[in-house]
Amino acid sequence: MLMSPLKIEKGASSQSVYALRDPNSEVEEKHTLAVLVENEPGVLARVIGLFSGRGYNIESLTVAEVDHTGHLSRITIVTKGTPAVIEQIKAQLGRIVPVHEVHDLTVEGPSVERELALIKVSGEGDKRVEALRLADIFRANVVDSTLGSFVFEITGTPEKIDAFADLMRPLGLREMARTGVAALARGSE
Amino acid sequence: MKRQMTGAQMVVQALKDQGVDTVFGYPGGAVLPIYDEIFLQNDIRHILVRHEQGAVHAAEGYARSTGKPGVVLVTSGPGATNAVTGLTDALLDSIPIVVLTGQVATFLIGTDGFQEADTVGITRPCTKHNWLVKDTERLSETIHQAFHVATSGRPGPVLIDIPKDVQFAEGSYVEKPKAKISHYKPRMKADIEQVQDLVALIEKAERPVFYTGGGVINSGPGASQLLRELVDGTGFPVTSTLMGLGAYPASGKNWLGMLGMHGLYEANLAMHGCDLMINLGARFDDRITGKVEAFSPGSHKVHVDIDPSSINKVIRVDLPIIGDIAHVLEDVLKVWKSRGRKTNTAAVRQWWSRIDEWKSANCLNYTPSDTTIKPQYALERLEALTKGHDRYIATEVGQHQMWAAQFLGFEEPNRWMTSGGLGTMGYGFPASIGVQIAHPDALVINVAGEASWLMNMQEMGTAVQYRLPVKQFILNNERLGMVRQWQELMHGERYSQSWSEALPDFVKLAEAFGAKGILCKDPKDLDDAIMEMIEYDGPVIFDCLVEKHENCFPMIPSGKAHNEILLGAEAEAFVGGGALV
Numbered sequence: 001m002l003m004s005p006l007k008i009e010k011g012a013s014s015q016s017v018y019a020l021r022d023p024n025s026e027v028e029e030k031h032t033l034a035v036l037v038e039n040e041p042g043v044l045a046r047v048i049g050l051f052s053g054r055g056y057n058i059e060s061l062t063v064a065e066v067d068h069t070g071h072l073s074r075i076t077i078v079t080k081g082t083p084a085v086i087e088q089i090k091a092q093l094g095r096i097v098p099v100h101e102v103h104d105l106t107v108e109g110p111s112v113e114r115e116l117a118l119i120k121v122s123g124e125g126d127k128r129v130e131a132l133r134l135a136d137i138f139r140a141n142v143v144d145s146t147l148g149s150f151v152f153e154i155t156g157t158p159e160k161i162d163a164f165a166d167l168m169r170p171l172g173l174r175e176m177a178r179t180g181v182a183a184l185a186r187g188s189e
Numbered sequence: 190m191k192r193q194m195t196g197a198q199m200v201v202q203a204l205k206d207q208g209v210d211t212v213f214g215y216p217g218g219a220v221l222p223i224y225d226e227i228f229l230q231n232d233i234r235h236i237l238v239r240h241e242q243g244a245v246h247a248a249e250g251y252a253r254s255t256g257k258p259g260v261v262l263v264t265s266g267p268g269a270t271n272a273v274t275g276l277t278d279a280l281l282d283s284i285p286i287v288v289l290t291g292q293v294a295t296f297l298i299g300t301d302g303f304q305e306a307d308t309v310g311i312t313r314p315c316t317k318h319n320w321l322v323k324d325t326e327r328l329s330e331t332i333h334q335a336f337h338v339a340t341s342g343r344p345g346p347v348l349i350d351i352p353k354d355v356q357f358a359e360g361s362y363v364e365k366p367k368a369k370i371s372h373y374k375p376r377m378k379a380d381i382e383q384v385q386d387l388v389a390l391i392e393k394a395e396r397p398v399f400y401t402g403g404g405v406i407n408s409g410p411g412a413s414q415l416l417r418e419l420v421d422g423t424g425f426p427v428t429s430t431l432m433g434l435g436a437y438p439a440s441g442k443n444w445l446g447m448l449g450m451h452g453l454y455e456a457n458l459a460m461h462g463c464d465l466m467i468n469l470g471a472r473f474d475d476r477i478t479g480k481v482e483a484f485s486p487g488s489h490k491v492h493v494d495i496d497p498s499s500i501n502k503v504i505r506v507d508l509p510i511i512g513d514i515a516h517v518l519e520d521v522l523k524v525w526k527s528r529g530r531k532t533n534t535a536a537v538r539q540w541w542s543r544i545d546e547w548k549s550a551n552c553l554n555y556t557p558s559d560t561t562i563k564p565q566y567a568l569e570r571l572e573a574l575t576k577g578h579d580r581y582i583a584t585e586v587g588q589h590q591m592w593a594a595q596f597l598g599f600e601e602p603n604r605w606m607t608s609g610g611l612g613t614m615g616y617g618f619p620a621s622i623g624v625q626i627a628h629p630d631a632l633v634i635n636v637a638g639e640a641s642w643l644m645n646m647q648e649m650g651t652a653v654q655y656r657l658p659v660k661q662f663i664l665n666n667e668r669l670g671m672v673r674q675w676q677e678l679m680h681g682e683r684y685s686q687s688w689s690e691a692l693p694d695f696v697k698l699a700e701a702f703g704a705k706g707i708l709c710k711d712p713k714d715l716d717d718a719i720m721e722m723i724e725y726d727g728p729v730i731f732d733c734l735v736e737k738h739e740n741c742f743p744m745i746p747s748g749k750a751h752n753e754i755l756l757g758a759e760a761e762a763f764v765g766g767g768a769l770v
Contacts (some may be wrong), residue, residue, distance in 0.1 A: 004336055013576060023501075023505065032377065041321070042309060042310075042313065042321075043321075045313060046313060049313055053314050084501060084505070088451070088498065088501070088502055091497045091498035091500065091502075092498045094497060094498070095496065095497070095498050096318075097317065097318040097338055097373055098318075100372055
């Protein structure tokens, strides 16, 4: 897909109260980018090097091969910046030779975002019971348990995982591993 | 049937198939198999430089003066790291370069082997793309891909790292037409609606200006021809960045001269006061824009560029057009002609009368001297005495570079080699060698400062070995002139480390290398000395002792707007003090 860096679409930003995004806005927005890349050595280093070299933010990054025969990997990046910076990030990504496509899921239409986390909580008595009860509410699964601890597996939006982790903290949260965001556009396309 | 050959043979075969006639390089352990193959053939000429940085700059000079990619061959480790400055230089100036580096054998990679460096890791941010080839079967195709990437879209340097065992091993050769050039096909033609929008703007504009850059040169000689046709057809004024000099001829009637930090007064004020700015293949570099918030406040800005990431990177534009300059100009001319070649003639005439007022400030005026050679005078004489020649100019970086851009006129593209983006001192001398290799009969002059020139002076060995009659025209002020100027104007005249107390005798230095040295310190001797330099058939170091404390004006101090441009005392006296507008 060819990117058109200047195309300002209606409802482009959920953070904006106006229908159009102001290109000169200084307000930082969070965007989720899906980058389809040739699965070759060094391609992730190129993408990460671009962000560090040009001073862009990475809030979350996931990468895995998604098309073995086509030799393609998908990198999902959550980044933050003013509209001008976001446009620049997309254009810079598009310029990397092994990058095939860059999609801004935040702008291009509705999308689903999910993240998986493993959370270890240790405690006894009431706290242990409360942790289990909250896990049930959040539909987290117990994937490991000892007499003094649980490891929960939880899937959801990053906000949901944040909320669950916040609740677990006073109940004995010990350790957490998160995968970063994976995201897809909704609909049949 | 596929041809079987060793990796080293593939390298030479692929270079031949790519039409390469010259390689700049320096041998070492990890590239010996390739050097062996170079020894066994006569189609490709290898130029032995004296330092790998020199190889890359020479390849840049070759590339910029021919439009063809420059090719470099160096060894692993220090060979590759020495090439890094040249790669970064080529990246910032969008010069097509293919660098082949040797690497330790695949089984040694990661063991801190002798002369091992993570070459692809080190050069990833300073190449357009790079490859480590671990399998001989992939080698020839990768080389073909590398040439494709280096030369298509916005050109740039690429690097292929080839482990020694891959050079020895056999594999099947992939012919150039069969090589997959992957998905990398940058867009050349722009949307016709945008072209029509641009034509509509051209028809209405009252105070237009063309702001052209290196993209016009990179797009090929055709782009320069089309630019000339459009500029002369519309009668609009045209200015250019340092990188774009020669795309529109300096003798052309619409030429305003270079713009930017040391650009001409009229060019900068035209940029500041225009109502339509048409940027063709330039990138709103900070040396051009000055203070971004105050940059050309009242203009409608159009930006034509082949690289989408150049759009809105620094300056927000009103009409972005993604495409190759030649393709876009061709379409613009077609549409503009079909709509009746309209411009707002009356308004444009008025605009020109304003520009002519600015021109009358004579911003390049300087105080002449009978006793010391003014650097501006030296360049005026160089210009006058070399004008009719088949001439190519390279420069180093600093005051002399800006004076060269101001005082030398370029009538054709590809005649001007200078390090614009990176500002690499030490660029000009090896670049002049690359130019002379490509154009053996031309007059190739490197306008240099003595400090820059010393940074790659070892290349005298190369110039003498290949009998390259490159002229090193050194404006010697025994100072880091531009550093000194900034220290004078912005750091309270504290001249911290900006002069050298131990300069060589350049005449003796030339003679030590087996070249000719000329010393000139009296303005009265200058013409004869320059003629002696031109007429000498061989490399010359011309040590031109110039005024030590001359400043380069006009100057837009860093962080200031175009209308805050500083003029030299001579010009200011003329306009009655201070900048207009």
